[in-house]
Amino acid sequence: MTTPGNAVEMRGIEKTYPGRSPVTALTGVDLTIADGEFVALLGPSGCGKSTLLNIVAGFEQPSAGELRIHGAPPRPPGPDRAVVFQEPALFPWLTIEKNVTFGPRIQKRPRAEFEQEARRFIDLVGLSGFEQHYPDQLSGGMKQRVGIARCLLMQPKLFLMDEPFGALDAQTRLQMQELLLHVWDTLKRTVIFITHDIDEAIFLADTVYVMSARPGRIRSRNPVPLPRPRDIDMLTDPAFNALRRDILHQIREEAGKSGRQH
Amino acid sequence: MNGEGIAARLIALLQGLALPVALLVLWEAMGRADMLPAGILPAPSAILATWREWAFGNGGFGLNPYSGTWLDTVLFSARRVAQGFLVAVIVGVPVGILIGWSRLAARGIDPLIQGLRPIPITAWLPFSIALFGIRDMGAIFLIGLGAFYPIVVNSTHGARDVGRNLIRAAQMMGASQRDLVIRVVLPNALPSIFTGMRIGLGVAWTAVIVAEIVAVKSGLGYVLWDAYYVGRMDVVLADMVSIGLAGFLSDRLMLLISHRVLHWQALSR
Numbered sequence: 001m002t003t004p005g006n007a008v009e010m011r012g013i014e015k016t017y018p019g020r021s022p023v024t025a026l027t028g029v030d031l032t033i034a035d036g037e038f039v040a041l042l043g044p045s046g047c048g049k050s051t052l053l054n055i056v057a058g059f060e061q062p063s064a065g066e067l068r069i070h071g072a073p074p075r076p077p078g079p080d081r082a083v084v085f086q087e088p089a090l091f092p093w094l095t096i097e098k099n100v101t102f103g104p105r106i107q108k109r110p111r112a113e114f115e116q117e118a119r120r121f122i123d124l125v126g127l128s129g130f131e132q133h134y135p136d137q138l139s140g141g142m143k144q145r146v147g148i149a150r151c152l153l154m155q156p157k158l159f160l161m162d163e164p165f166g167a168l169d170a171q172t173r174l175q176m177q178e179l180l181l182h183v184w185d186t187l188k189r190t191v192i193f194i195t196h197d198i199d200e201a202i203f204l205a206d207t208v209y210v211m212s213a214r215p216g217r218i219r220s221r222n223p224v225p226l227p228r229p230r231d232i233d234m235l236t237d238p239a240f241n242a243l244r245r246d247i248l249h250q251i252r253e254e255a256g257k258s259g260r261q262h
Numbered sequence: 263m264n265g266e267g268i269a270a271r272l273i274a275l276l277q278g279l280a281l282p283v284a285l286l287v288l289w290e291a292m293g294r295a296d297m298l299p300a301g302i303l304p305a306p307s308a309i310l311a312t313w314r315e316w317a318f319g320n321g322g323f324g325l326n327p328y329s330g331t332w333l334d335t336v337l338f339s340a341r342r343v344a345q346g347f348l349v350a351v352i353v354g355v356p357v358g359i360l361i362g363w364s365r366l367a368a369r370g371i372d373p374l375i376q377g378l379r380p381i382p383i384t385a386w387l388p389f390s391i392a393l394f395g396i397r398d399m400g401a402i403f404l405i406g407l408g409a410f411y412p413i414v415v416n417s418t419h420g421a422r423d424v425g426r427n428l429i430r431a432a433q434m435m436g437a438s439q440r441d442l443v444i445r446v447v448l449p450n451a452l453p454s455i456f457t458g459m460r461i462g463l464g465v466a467w468t469a470v471i472v473a474e475i476v477a478v479k480s481g482l483g484y485v486l487w488d489a490y491y492v493g494r495m496d497v498v499l500a501d502m503v504s505i506g507l508a509g510f511l512s513d514r515l516m517l518l519i520s521h522r523v524l525h526w527q528a529l530s531r
Contacts, residue, residue: 059433077430083434085427085430085431089428092527094526106437106441106445136527
């Protein structure tokens, strides 16, 4: 099934959490993500989208199905797949600089090799001057930038982002989205971006996958007909609004379905 | 700090001192009026005079065997506390981290510790003397054992407390199991470890007094009991105050070290 040029291929991925009443989080997920593609997974909370991301990251194993990452079976979590978590997951006892360079430092890479890159990425996410601060001294948006900078320094093949801006206020979120677009335009790495925000999904992604309510599966594939580089004016573009309306209807249908189930 | 802050702290300090000072004055007044049995409860001024002789006297020739021995006595006890406490930290922190991190260790070691913990260290005294004799090792064993429990329990708690995403973040940056334990679980547990060490240090001072009363022939605990036997209640009370002071100072020192090490914690807000 492996096709060269595909970052992620999933066939019939299933995830069931065992227990007295087993919970099926994912069922029959088929997904192909091209190398360099920016993909958004959109779905209601509890639809298993985070589970899907955790499977790609290597944090969880699928119960059934086949997964290929750059043509190879998934390996344990590692620096080839960087994850930006919803809560920033920084080490509070390390300075911003030490947090960003945690990866290369534990891999015992010589300092000279990554020092300059680290400075560049800290600068890119707008945190120059905060290198010696501690996470608790930063705002939520700034912490999330640290999370992004440390992922950039890992030079991963895959960026996995699990609702990274979900906890931020609207203004900060828009800033972070623009920052991410800017970073992506310069690096062109594969991104899987989890969100429940329709605007965010369309604004950022090449392709928006709408997921169904639990058990999660891919309901539809929606290519985004907007050019790059993106800017905030596109948020009111007719093409944007048409896709938004379409996805809204899909999501309402899904919500209705799960409503009848309960 | 502004003037108002200093004034507020000064008022708080005075409020805190009011009751102890009032009691001391009352005590002294009653002592001078011969309203207290001096053989049991000497007046504060008498205790202070005794302490001065104990601390700075030039060594009595048989008349006052305590003269000038205070510092040595305190150091005997402090050294035992330090040694026992160090053993407790060296054993307790790694064992606690292990129990908190590894399910196997939790199943294998934790029941043993929880099973032994309800036996108070005082109950270990005869066993300790039988094993080590009237020597330092017995005291250090008791102190170490007493301090070990709070340290191991709090280290376990701190290691268990580590957030799942913090572990995952380290893993996705390439951390090995060893990296996880040393660079994530241990620093994450440090605040809890310091809490355990502070409690453990308090227990250590309790243990050293008990051990010195029974199992060795020097230190504040030994003098406490010895002075009681010869009816020197002034020395007994001066000794009690000395124990309190030593415990207080060592706790302050611990707190200072903890603030230094955990400086990143004080930064929130």
